[in-house]
Amino acid sequence: MVALVACATTPPPVEQLAAARAQVGQAEAAANDAPLELAHAQTKLARAEDAMQRGDFEEARRFAEQAQVDAKLASVLAESARARRRAADVDRGIEALREELRAETQ
Numbered sequence: 001m002v003a004l005v006a007c008a009t010t011p012p013p014v015e016q017l018a019a020a021r022a023q024v025g026q027a028e029a030a031a032n033d034a035p036l037e038l039a040h041a042q043t044k045l046a047r048a049e050d051a052m053q054r055g056d057f058e059e060a061r062r063f064a065e066q067a068q069v070d071a072k073l074a075s076v077l078a079e080s081a082r083a084r085r086r087a088a089d090v091d092r093g094i095e096a097l098r099e100e101l102r103a104e105t106q
Contacts, residue, residue, distance in 0.1 A: 030078030041070035
């Protein structure tokens with residue numbers, strides 16, 4: 001009975017679900033660099049939507065928030081991977097310039 005009352009007083013997490021959908025959508029670009037984290041976000045979003053359909057708004061809110069966090073993590077990890085690749089490219093460029101300088105001074 002208490003659980004039913006708690007569910008009845010919990011408003012539908014419409015904003016949280018919309019925010020989770022948006023965050024997961026943005027994280028889709030992370031598919032190559034953070035596939036596991038993106039998959040977790042997508043799974044939790046699906047669970048949130050399922051809970052919303054069942055009327056379990058508390059569970060829907062919880063999964064939507066977790067989906068947002070996982071999607072943000074996927075985005076951050078992907079950006080980090082891209083930054084590491086750019087840094088490696090710069091390092092390779094610097095090394096190529098050093099080699100050219102060495103060749104010119106010999």
